Amino acid sequence: MAEYGYYSTGESFSVADPDEAWIMEIIGKGKSIKVDMKMLKSYPAEVRKVIKKLDGKTYFTDADFTKALTEVAGEPFAKQHGEALIQTLQKGEKGGVWVARMIPDGMVSGHANQARITTFPLDNNKSSLSSKNLGDIFNKGITTVYAADVISFARSRGLVKEGVKDEEFSFSDTYAPVEFGAARFSEIRVWSMFNKVNSGMKQYWDYVKGDIKHDARTGYASNRMPLWIQPERKVSPRDMMDFMRDHLENTELDMSKDFGAGPFGNPYRWRPLTFKVDGVEYLNERATATQQTGFSFISQMRSWLPREIGGIHWFSVDDAASAVYFPMYTSSTATPKLWSAGFGSMMEFNGDAAFWVFNQVSNLAYTRYNVIHPEIRQKIDQYEMGYLKNTAEVDAKAQALYKTNPEAAVKYLTDFSCKTGDDLARDWKAFYGHLFTRFMDGNIKQKDGNNRNPKVSQPGYGEEWNRRLIKETGDKLKYHGSSH
Known part of the structure; x- marks a missing residue:
């Protein structure tokens, strides 16, 4: 390994x-909890008297021990002394x-x-x-x-x-x-x-x-x-990338289709995974693509190439359905700056860091998924198809260098990987600016020739959602007077 x-x-x-x-x-x-009275000498006599009923017995889970203790001593005793007894009696097994x-x-x-x-x-x-x-x-x-x-x-x-x-x-x-x-x-x-x-x-x-x-x-x-x-x-590698983007589409559990998807077919459900209504437990689906992904990667190993050239980590951060997998050759000796550990953190926003850039794009998509995400997907396809095509040329150049100077080949692959990653992060930041400008405030803006102001369309919520809304609200939102 x-x-x-x-x-x-x-x-x-x-x-x-x-x-x-x-x-x-x-x-x-794991551990075992063996009741041994010799280990309980410091406990009060009344506690030891009760525990003696379990002397010599072994339990392999906290739950089993607590259940046995409750049976011989009652629930109040088990609640008061159970945790301390477990700490005293438990023994880990290597x-x-x-x-x-x-x-x-x-x-x-x-x-x-x-x-x-x-x-x-x-x-x-x-x-x-x-x-x-x-x-x-x-x-x-x-x-x-x-x-x-x-x-x-x-x-x-x-x-x-x-x-x-x-x-x-x-x-x-x-x-x-x-x-x-x-x-x-x-x-x-x-x-x-x-x-x-x-x-x-x-x-x-x-x-x-x-x-x-x-x-x-x-x-x-x-x-x-x-x-x-x-x-x-x-x-193919592209298949693998798309496997990571699944939301149970084309099944009865398709997350973009039920009421939880909202008016814009959002295939995500915020945590927790389970919740209760009137004492009955329900769930939110856990699909492959999920909002709290930190990073994911596809490892491609090509045995016909030298080790320094044959391995590629197709790497991405955040939700795989809105992220781009870019090629990091596994022999690389450096990390792209904008993807490096410490370049921002979970509670420290850095507008240039790849993690935050991709999160901005995905979280914008969650607001009107079926309107915004298709444009993101088109951009993902453009980049990933380009990378897949480009790596063939990179492989060839690296092999030529490797024949005479393996170290030069590794440096070339490192430089390529780092530049590709940082260029992507910068491009995606600009892409976020484009998306935000185009989709902010619930409308869709389109450049109108040389005019300063754009063409603006107001798609609203859609027929299906409007019918749901009226079914729930009745005449509350009914417009009176001449219609517009």
Whole structure:
């Protein structure tokens, strides 16, 4: 990972070099709360008398311990003493349990803040290894590696049902079971990408909406999506960029279509993800494109080129649906100034910083999305298509330099990447000025030849929204007298 770089979403890691791509999922072993009276000598006698009923028992979560304490001592006692007892009795366990699987050639995979590895082949010293034999990891044909105690540890914690064989063991279903929120907020994002490259994904639609079926014997989810699928067409870097821009379009959950989208089809919902009305809990969809994205990137690795030239991070900041991915060659030894860490911060506005420039554009779009965003999308296409075309020329020039002077090639790619990034940030700042001028105050302005003042159109809210408004307000807004 130190050599090629890695990307983490918390529960899963994607690790790749020019020839292989792996998904690794790791979960810390956590802690145990073992009731040991010797550790409670400093507690009052009346507290120790109650706790003695649990002496020698072990709990693996705060909730389990609190439940047991409530059962023997009552809720007031548990509320008063539970947290302090947990702090005294808990013991962390070092290490983690993990599984790593190589994505087969010709397949695509994905993960979105939810572990997805289920069953896996056990150690056979041919295609699969446990950590006991980690020295053989570079042997040809190895496609699965896992912690030697990944199954036994789960059994020791009571996480595996009786009768489940080792070869049936599911990592995700055991350590990170998919519940409604995990499916609706996480798995649905993977489905959105899969659905764009494979026509057979409709069979998993109910699952990603949160309707999870379970096997009665194992307790595992039985209608999950596969870890990887075969795309029906070649996937390009531009495809990858657009996968990041999805709002569940062309599905029944299309975020631009329901009442929450407002009069201008805004496919975003402000947090929190869930809310209650009259005690009933509801949700806001969590699509791939989201307003609070800090940065995102597409890593392109081209094994046929020298290492210094073959890697490109297509990088962007803020909401991917309103941002441009520009090429940062991975051998670059510097960062574009306007994209650098410390050039502004979350609470320090800097009007030149790429982060703030792109946020200004996207947040303007949120005010009248179906009016403003099409113009942004047109600009995105113009830049990204130009970059994709331009990198072929950059590759060729870098290769020519590399033959005689690899350091000169790296400097050339660094200069190109930094200039491209900073030019984009400056251009996007000017673009924001154009958009603000054109769309401010709820109208649309168009330059009118050499006239000082523009042509102005007033599109209003649209027929559908006007009808909704009148349905709700009745005659309150009715105009009396001659109409205009």
